[in-house]
Structure formats: C-alpha cells, structure tokens
Amino acid sequence: xxxxEYMHTLGRQARAASRAMARADSATRNRALHLIADAIERDSxxxxxxxxxxxxxxxxxxxxxxLVDRLTLSESAIATMVDGLRxxxxxxxxxxxxxxxxxxxxxxxxxxxxxxxGVIGIIYEARPxxxxxxxxLCIKSGNAxxxxxxxxxxxxxxxxxxxxxxxxxxxxxxxxxxxxxETTDRAAVGALITMPxxxxxxxxxxxxxxxxxxxQEATVPMxxxxxxxxxxxxxxxxxxxxxxxxxLNAKTHRYGTCNTMETLLVARDLAPLVLxxxxxxxxxxxxxxxxxxxxxxxLQGYPYLVEAVPEDWSTEYLAPILSVKVVGGLDEAIDxxxxxxxxxxxxxxxxxxxxxxxxxxxxxxxxxxxNASTRFADGFEYGLGAxxxxxxxxxxxxxxxxxxxxxxxxxxxxxxxxxxx
Amino acid sequence: xxxxEYMHTLGRQARAASRAMARADSATRNRALHLIADAIERDSxxxxxxxxxxxxxxxxxxxxxxLVDRLTLSESAIATMVDGLRxxxxxxxxxxxxxxxxxxxxxxxxxxxxxxxGVIGIIYEARPxxxxxxxxLCIKSGNAxxxxxxxxxxxxxxxxxxxxxxxxxxxxxxxxxxxxxETTDRAAVGALITMPxxxxxxxxxxxxxxxxxxxQEATVPMxxxxxxxxxxxxxxxxxxxxxxxxxLNAKTHRYGTCNTMETLLVARDLAPLVLxxxxxxxxxxxxxxxxxxxxxxxLQGYPYLVEAVPEDWSTEYLAPILSVKVVGGLDEAIDxxxxxxxxxxxxxxxxxxxxxxxxxxxxxxxxxxxNASTRFADGFEYGLGAxxxxxxxxxxxxxxxxxxxxxxxxxxxxxxxxxxx
Numbered sequence: 029x030x031x032x033e034y035m036h037t038l039g040r041q042a043r044a045a046s047r048a049m050a051r052a053d054s055a056t057r058n059r060a061l062h063l064i065a066d067a068i069e070r071d072s073x074x075x076x077x078x079x080x081x082x083x084x085x086x087x088x089x090x091x092x093x094x095l096v097d098r099l100t101l102s103e104s105a106i107a108t109m110v111d112g113l114r115x116x117x118x119x120x121x122x123x124x125x126x127x128x129x130x131x132x133x134x135x136x137x138x139x140x141x142x143x144x145x146g147v148i149g150i151i152y153e154a155r156p157x158x159x160x161x162x163x164x165l166c167i168k169s170g171n172a173x174x175x176x177x178x179x180x181x182x183x184x185x186x187x188x189x190x191x192x193x194x195x196x197x198x199x200x201x202x203x204x205x206x207x208x209x210e211t212t213d214r215a216a217v218g219a220l221i222t223m224p225x226x227x228x229x230x231x232x233x234x235x236x237x238x239x240x241x242x243x244q245e246a247t248v249p250m251x252x253x254x255x256x257x258x259x260x261x262x263x264x265x266x267x268x269x270x271x272x273x274x275x276l277n278a279k280t281h282r283y284g285t286c287n288t289m290e291t292l293l294v295a296r297d298l299a300p301l302v303l304x305x306x307x308x309x310x311x312x313x314x315x316x317x318x319x320x321x322x323x324x325x326x327l328q329g330y331p332y333l334v335e336a337v338p339e340d341w342s343t344e345y346l347a348p349i350l351s352v353k354v355v356g357g358l359d360e361a362i363d364x365x366x367x368x369x370x371x372x373x374x375x376x377x378x379x380x381x382x383x384x385x386x387x388x389x390x391x392x393x394x395x396x397x398x399n400a401s402t403r404f405a406d407g408f409e410y411g412l413g414a415x416x417x418x419x420x421x422x423x424x425x426x427x428x429x430x431x432x433x434x435x436x437x438x439x440x441x442x443x444x445x446x447x448x449x
Numbered sequence: 450x451x452x453x454e455y456m457h458t459l460g461r462q463a464r465a466a467s468r469a470m471a472r473a474d475s476a477t478r479n480r481a482l483h484l485i486a487d488a489i490e491r492d493s494x495x496x497x498x499x500x501x502x503x504x505x506x507x508x509x510x511x512x513x514x515x516l517v518d519r520l521t522l523s524e525s526a527i528a529t530m531v532d533g534l535r536x537x538x539x540x541x542x543x544x545x546x547x548x549x550x551x552x553x554x555x556x557x558x559x560x561x562x563x564x565x566x567g568v569i570g571i572i573y574e575a576r577p578x579x580x581x582x583x584x585x586l587c588i589k590s591g592n593a594x595x596x597x598x599x600x601x602x603x604x605x606x607x608x609x610x611x612x613x614x615x616x617x618x619x620x621x622x623x624x625x626x627x628x629x630x631e632t633t634d635r636a637a638v639g640a641l642i643t644m645p646x647x648x649x650x651x652x653x654x655x656x657x658x659x660x661x662x663x664x665q666e667a668t669v670p671m672x673x674x675x676x677x678x679x680x681x682x683x684x685x686x687x688x689x690x691x692x693x694x695x696x697l698n699a700k701t702h703r704y705g706t707c708n709t710m711e712t713l714l715v716a717r718d719l720a721p722l723v724l725x726x727x728x729x730x731x732x733x734x735x736x737x738x739x740x741x742x743x744x745x746x747x748l749q750g751y752p753y754l755v756e757a758v759p760e761d762w763s764t765e766y767l768a769p770i771l772s773v774k775v776v777g778g779l780d781e782a783i784d785x786x787x788x789x790x791x792x793x794x795x796x797x798x799x800x801x802x803x804x805x806x807x808x809x810x811x812x813x814x815x816x817x818x819x820n821a822s823t824r825f826a827d828g829f830e831y832g833l834g835a836x837x838x839x840x841x842x843x844x845x846x847x848x849x850x851x852x853x854x855x856x857x858x859x860x861x862x863x864x865x866x867x868x869x870x
Binding site: 047050051124130132134136138141143145146228229249267269270273274276277278281366375388389390392393394395396397398399400401403404405409410411422423424426427428436437438439440441442443444445446447448 | 468471472545551553555557559562564566567649650670688690691694695697698699702787796809810811813814815816817818819820821822824825826830831832843844845847848849857858859860861862863864865866867868869
C-alpha cells in the first residue's frame with residue numbers, strides 16, 4: 029500500500045464528510061454520540077477481546093509494564109468512555125452561535141458566527157480511550173476527524189472505529205466523519221501532518237518527544253504544548269498560611285502533570301520565615317530541593333538539598349524535585365518568570381492589590397493566577413466542560429482548550445440590499 | 450554586515466522592548482501616537498525631501514509609473530498618516546480587558562484577559578505610509594514591531610523611523626518598541642520570518658507573489674491572505690432589484706480589491722430574467738463576461754461575451770472581467786462556492802428565510818453575507834476601527850483583522866488560597 033496515497037484518500041474523504049458534519053444540527057450530532065456510547069456498551073466484550081490481542085502482542089514484543097498499563101482497556105475504562113460520550117452530548121452546542129451582531133452606519137448588520145474548523149487530525153500514543161474521547165469532541169464540534177493512535181492499540185482502535193462509524197451512520201452522518209488510520213506504518217503520521225489541503229489542524233496528544241518530532245515537519249498548524257515549567261512566586265506581602273498550602277499543593281498534588289510547579293520563587297523578606305516551614309512539609313514527601321545560593325543557605329540541614337545549576341531554571345522535572353530561588357521582589361520575580369517559564373501557568377501568592385494586578389498583567393503565560401494552585405490550569409477546572417489539550421501558543425487557542433478550540437469565528441452580514449458607496 | 454546577525458539583534462531588542470510596551474498604560478501608548486503625529490507634521494518637509502531621494506532613485510532605475518505613484522509621499526498623504534495616528538489614539542484600548550470572569554465550584558474565579566501578542570513583524574512593499582500605519586496599530590495594541598518596507602522607500606522609511614523613535618522615547622517607551630529594518634538586503638526578510646524566538650507573528654502586506662514566497666519559508670505564523678475569489682449567488686427567491694444593484698456594485702465599485710466579486714452564480718429560474726438586465730448594466734462599464742454554456746446562451750449578443758473555461762472558476766481577475774454560471778439552486782451554489790471560493794467573502798441575494806440561514810451556515814468563508822455587496826468585507830465597514838489586513842486562515846484571526854488580531858487572550862485566575870483536591 030502506498031501510504032501517502034492512502035492518507036490522501038482518507039484526507040479527501042474527511043474533507044468531503046466535513047461539510048455534512050458542519051451542516052448537521054445539534055440533535056443529529058448528539059444522537060450519534062449516544063448511538064456510539066450504546067454500541068460500545070453493547071460490544072464491550074468484543075472490545076476487550078480486541079484489546080487482549082493488542083496486549084498479547086505488546087507483552088510478546090517486550091513492552092514495559094507502564095505502557096501495557098496505558099494500553100489496557102478495562103471494564104471500568106470502557107464505562108468511563110461511555111460516560112464521557114454522554115457527557116459530551118449533554119454539553120451546549122458550540123456551533124452556530126452568533127455574537128456581537130451590530131448595525132453599522134451603512135445599514136448592514138455584522139456579527140460573528142462560531143463554525144467548525146473542518147478536519148481535525150489527532151495523533152496520540154497507546155491509550156485506546158483517546159480514540160473515543162477525541163472522536164466525541166470532534167463530532168460535537170461539527171468537525172470531521174482523522175485519528176492516528178499508537179500502533180500497539182491497532183486492534184482495539186479498529187474495533188472502536190467500526191462502532192463509531194455505526195453510530196455516525198445510524199444518526200444519518202457520513203461514515204467518514206471519523207476515520208481511524210488502519211495502518212501502523214509511521215509514514216502515515218508524516219503524511220497526515222503535511223496535507224493542509226485536507227487537514228485544518230493537528231492536535232498531538234503525547235509526550236514532548238512526539239511533539240518535537242512533529243514540529244520539525246508539520247505544515248498543518250498544531251494545537252500543542254511542549255513544556256510545563258510553572259512557577260509559584262511567594263511575594264513579601266503573601267499570607268504565609270496560603271503560601272505554604274499553595275506551594276505544597278502545586279508541587280506535590282501530582283508530580284507528572286504539566287501544571288505542576290517546577291520552580292518556587294520567594295521574596296527575600298519572607299524567605300527566612302517561609303522556606304524552613306515549607307522544607308518541613310516537602311521533607312515528609314521527600315521532595316528534592318535544588319536551591320540557589322541564598323535559599324541554599326536558609327535551607328541548610330534539609331535532607332534532600334542540592335545546589336541549583338543554571339539548567340534547573342529551565343527544566344521540567346515531572347518528579348518530586350523543585351528548584352528554589354530567593355528574589356528581591358515582584359520585578360525580579362516577573363523577570364525570572366518571563367525568562368524561564370514555558371508560558372504555561374504561573375502564580376503569585378500575595379495580599380498586595382497592586383502586586384496582584386501587575387503580576388496578572390505582566391506575566392506572559394497562558395494562565396496567570398493569584399492565590400491559587402497552578403494545578404487548577406485544566407479545562408474541567410476552568411469550566412470548559414471538556415479538554416482537547418493545553419496550548420502554549422499565543423495564536424488561536426491559548427491555555428486549556430475546550431470545544432471552542434476546534435471552532436473558528438466567521439463574519440456574517442445581514443443586509444437589506446446595501447451596496448458600498 | 451552579517452544580515453542574520455543584524456536581524457537577530459533587532460529581534461532581541463524587540464523582544465526586550467515588548468515587555469515595556471505591554472506594560473505601558475493606555476495614556477502612555479496614546480501619548481506616543483500623538484507625539485509621532487506631531488513630529489511628522491513638524492518635519493513634513495524633511496520627509497518629503499527624503500521621499501524625493503527615493504523617487505529620484507526609483508525613476509533612475511526605471512521603476513514603472515504605478516510603483517512610483519505608490520512610492521510618492523504627497524502633502525495630503527502625510528496629512529492622512531497624521532490623521533490616522535490620531536484616530537488610532539482615539540480608539541478604545543484593546544489591552545487588559547477581562548471577560549467571562551466566573552466563579553467555579555472550587556472557589557476560584559476564572560476569566561480571560563486580552564494581552565499583546567509580543568513582537569509583530571510587518572513586511573510590505575513600496576508604500577511608505579504603511580510604516581506609520583503599522584507602527585501606530587502595534588503601539589496601540591502594546592506590541593513591539595519590526596518593519597521591513599520596500600527597499601525603494603528606504604530613505605523615507607529611515608526618516609519616519611527616527612520620528613517614531615522620537616515619539617516613543619518622548620512618551621517614556623523604549624526606542625526599540627518600533628524598529629525599521631535599515632538594510633535593503635533581501636536576506637533580511639528571510640531572517641525575519643524564521644526567528645520565532647523573537648517574532649510572534651508576521652503580517653505580510655503585499656501582492657500574492659510576495660505572500661507565496663514568504664509561505665514557502667516562514668516558520669513564524671502569518672496573518673495573511675492570498676486570494677479574493679468572491680461570489681455572489683442570486684437565488685431563485687431573490688428580489689431582482691436588490692440582485693441587480695448588488696451584482697453591479699460587487700463587480701464594478703472597484704476592480705482591484707480583494708473583496709470584489711469574481712464569479713456570479715444565478716439560479717436557473719431567474720437567469721433568463723436577471724442576466725439580460727445585468728448585461729445591460731455591465732455593458733456600460735465594458736465588463737467582460739466569461740459565461741458557462743447556459744448563461745452564454747442567455748447572454749448571446751452581449752458585446753464582451755467569452756466562453757468560460759474551467760480555470761475561470763478559480764481565477765481572481767482584479768479586472769473588469771466576471772465569470773458567470775447558471776446553477777440549479779442553493780445546493781449547487783453552495784457546492785460551487787465551497788469548491789472554488791478562496792474563502793474570503795461570498796454573498797447570497799434572496800428573500801427566502803431558510804435559504805439565507807443555510808447559506809450563512811454552510812458557506813465556509815471568512816465573511817458570508819445576505820443581501821449585501823461583497824465590497825463591505827472591510828475592517829472599517831465592519832466597525833473594527835482599524836484594519837491590519839484580511840485573513841483567509843481559520844485559526845486565530847479570520848476575515849478583516851483589527852487591533853484584536855494583534856492580541857491574544859490569556860486565562861486569569863483570582864483565588865483566595867484555593868488548592869486542588
């Protein structure tokens with residue numbers, strides 16, 4: 029099989045299907061979501077059998093236990109998928125909303141209408157539940173989609189693809205509204221990210237390695253994020269109790285997430301008071317502290333203390349490790365963050381009104397917080413109802429991306445026969 | 450001079466200046482705009498002398514009269530520039546606006562704040578007034594900018610750059626907030642569009658040739674448009690008087706603009722009535738009609754009648770030429786448009802409610818209109834107050850782009866010590 033030719037066929041079919049997907053009313057798209065959920069429930073044993081095949085192959089090829097775990101489609105994972113689809117169906121329809129409709133002096137009325145982007149390409153790794161989550165979000169937002177999951181999950185993904193197609197057709201939508209790439213050849217990814225004539229945006233869901241590879245080659249725009257180097261700055265006017273609580277939560281609630289704090293900045297005036305108390309809390313969790321000279325001095329005797337090196341300020345640990353730095357005050361904190369942050373999420377802890385406003389305004393990151401844990405940077409916590417991913421880019425979607433990230437605004441003009449003078 | 454090194458220096462300086470530009474309050478940015486306007490007024494004779502040098506060089510090198518015309522900075526062009534700056538100063542500040550601030554069940558309050566993009570690169574051709582217009586829009590939106598004008602205008606642009614810097618510094622803003630590339634070496638463009646670490650977005654203002662060249666190489670995102678292949682569809686339920694008026698205006702109001710109609714679609718039922726009347730109006734303006742067989746038959750005897758060839762449906766004439774096609778009805782019209790349109794601006798003329806709604810929803814273009822001339826697709830007509838350009842892309846800015854296109858929305862979180870459970 030010529031992979032490029034195959035992918036172009038999927039692309040042409042997706043482009044054709046995208047028109048019917050965009051045209052479909054809310055009830056039809058929601059009906060498809062419910063039919064898919066029902067079909068998955070009905071065929072859960074077939075799905076688990078397909079998953080067993082994948083798991084056998086994975087174990088035979090020596091895949092590590094972590095990957096095998098992510099590949100496993102348990103009974104409860106199937107229930108979560110089904111639940112997720114029904115929740116997406118219950119969300120308000122983002123499509124067709126018209127906003128800002130205003131009369132102009134010429135007599136025309138101008139507004140903006142929210143519309144689907146067209147064709148979304150999703151590239152992800154082992155987890156088969158992404159197939160259904162991503163399909164659900166694209167159907168809800170009126171887009172056609174091409175899903176390229178990890179080759180380890182191919183049997184399960186094929187089985188899921190059949191059920192998705194069944195639901196689409198049952199609701200009167202085109203079967204090519206959602207297509208799963210049915211080859212494990214890696215050239216398929218290369219083709220998918222370089223066919224802008226058929227694909228409007230790529231959402232890569234996976235590790236930094238995957239995304240860096242895609243960025244080298246992609247000619248289709250991507251909604252992506254690479255790093256989460258998030259900061260908490262404890263201002264000299266911080267409420268100490270809030271500061272301790274937030275600094276502990278932002279680091280230790282979960283270590284492997286992109287909105288976890290990786291660097292703690294503490295104002296010089298408060299450092300001798302706050303750092304020893306924090307150290308006690310971190311010690312209980314064996315968090316390694318990589319300290320600049322000033323905080324190192326204050327933290328002497330801490331059991332997991334290391335001297336920070338320059339690379340620490342730009343490292344995402346995703347582990348029980350935290351870099352710590354004493355700063356002179358707000359200006360130095362903002363400078364440090366705007367230099368080293370990955371522009372994902374940064375927080376200040378302060379009771380000072382002006383400091384809070386300046387931090388919000390001047391820190392150039394997708395999420396900027398006052399007196400809250402960076403762990404809140406999340407589509408569900410923000411009330412988006414769903415999360416496609418998190419974007420570090422400034423154009424189009426920024427920060428946690430919900431269904432709106434899969435849509436675009438076009439201008440609509442209601443006229444009454446007006447012509448330009 | 451090493452051009453890449455020089456451009457990287459400009460980039461570093463722009464990135465550094467962008468922080469102070471973003472931080473500056475509305476009054477400071479507006480003061481800079483007024484100081485620049487005043488300086489241009491004061492030094493208009495110096496500017497005209499610099500322009501004379503450019504014009505001499507242009508004439509000596511045999512530049513055509515159209516280009517010499519665009520290069521000329523007349524007294525009235527200077528007055529228009531000055532006026533433009535004062536109008537930009539009078540616009541509402543797009544920066545800092547917080548919207549959708551809502552409490553979440555966790556207790557945090559989440560909203561979106563409009564912020565500058567950072568550094569904007571603008572690439573344009575001969576016209577020196579773009580230097581001042583673009584600088585003004587970027588200052589207003591709190592961005593730093595690097596301007597790369599046509600080499601023919603280099604003396605004038607240098608003189609303008611000095612006045613812009615004077616205004617910035619006079620208002621307390623960094624002199625590198627606006628930088629003009631002071632070399633005519635074309636390698637400067639190549640460097641500017643491939644330094645995403647310093648430049649957040651490129652706005653190319655120029656012909657299709659320029660933009661196609663840039664698209665090949667750019668790694669910085671662009672706000673751009675290539676083509677304006679705009680359609681008017683006269684539905685079988687059209688008010689004939691409105692249809693005639695709009696079809697005439699959309700084609701003949703101006704021939705060289707991107708929102709000019711290039712293809713007219715007419716419903717079969719109305720074609721025998723409408724086309725002969727339209728032909729009479731077009732004949733007075735010597736508009737060549739490139740007709741499909743069915744409309745060709747109806748238009749027989751029209752003095753400027755040509756048989757359409759397939760390429761006509763995807764050609765932007767920018768001239769008194771119009772392709773004409775008879776279609777069966779709404780579905781065929783939408784299909785034709787979604788196949789051949791450049792997704793810029795398309796209009797329907799109809800009195801049918803359902804047809805109007807379907808056209809608005811289903812035509813996948815940046816501007817979609819009912820009963821109005823395509824010529825209205827314009828930032829000023831839409832009430833944006835200013836126009837950076839028009840975007841054919843679906844991501845980020847779409848359609849006429851005002852100051853908002855030079856901004857981004859970041860999430861702001863107001864907390865009270867909340868942590869993630």
